[in-house]
Amino acid sequence: MNCTEILHTQSYLDGELDGAEAATAERHLETCAECQALAAATADLSDALRKVPRHRAPDTLRHRLTKQLDRETRRTPAKSFWVGAASGGGLSALAAGFALFLLLPPTAASLSQSVVDAHTAALTSQKTIMVASSSHHTVKPWLAAHAGISPPVTDFTEQGFVLTGGRTDEVAGNRAAVAVYRHGNHEVDLFAWPDRGTKLPEPGMARGFRMTFWKSGDLDYAAVSDVDAAAFQKFVALAKNQRE
């Protein structure tokens, strides 16, 4: 480890940098063999770590918590949500899952839901692309004309994500511009819609698709795809750091 920029490169790889800082880190990464090796090794490690199962809270703990909160509130509800969530029976687990969905902050839950709905609807109808082009000179003005917003569009072919086109779509009632990319057999959709101050969901998975949300300028963004974690992170880093 001799490179003095190594922590800076790590921050870049972790998606902690934006704007000019990210551009500087990117330029450095292009020329520094040590940082390139770090990037590859970090991606491999992240991928392996994401396959280590997360420990899940046992049902017995949920039961104990319910009882404890009952004592704390000095009122015993007939059947609290914790009990439903912990019982594990088919129907009540289903009900608990439904309750969880209802109880999540509506904006975050509906945004995740809406983005995955739009992505899967486009995939199943095979109408993911309304304008087919690998040139950002074509896709960007088309999106500006049809979606009414003009997010940056960049072809990342050299980094493994081929720009294949764009479409308009709808996310939680907002008109969204979608840049469509291909990575091997997988499609990656990059959604953008006007930021209305909504709190964005945390990165996560729904129905087998990874999603990450972020804000930049006056737009909200969501990347969604079923590529693996390392590829997805790489795409998100690229998308976050593209220039106007």
Added chain:
Amino acid sequence: MDDRRRRFEAQALPHLDAAYNLARWLSRSPTDADDIVQDAMLRAFRAFDGFRGGDIKAWLLTIVRNCWLSAGAATRRRGHTSLEDQELEAPESDPETTAIQAGAKRRLDAMIAQLPQEFREVLILREMEDMSYREIADITGVPIGTVMSRLARARATLREAARDCL
């Protein structure tokens, strides 16, 4: 159910697994993790009126970590070592995983468990819980620069140890 409790359950429940995962990796003991999370959720519930928005996951994980620290201090006062019942058994089995992959995962699991605590926690928070440097700094109570160097050390140590199974 009163409104405060409903709001608490709605906001905190989605992060119960995250709370348990952190407690489990910090204490390396299922029994301790149970106690730590139970204690943490109770404290969080009592302090919930003081929680004014912001990231509830980071807030909960901070409380979990504090509970783990005080549980450790209590154990030491009783003359026990906090690592006594550490166990490195295999995580929940995944039927789709082959025996070889399972072996590699288990080894990786054990390697994470053997990292010094200050490296282990930043690694878990970053790689499993997807927390930002700022959030990790807030949870662990150290400057961002320290988070960055600990994360680099944790990854380097793990890469070195896991060379065969990555």
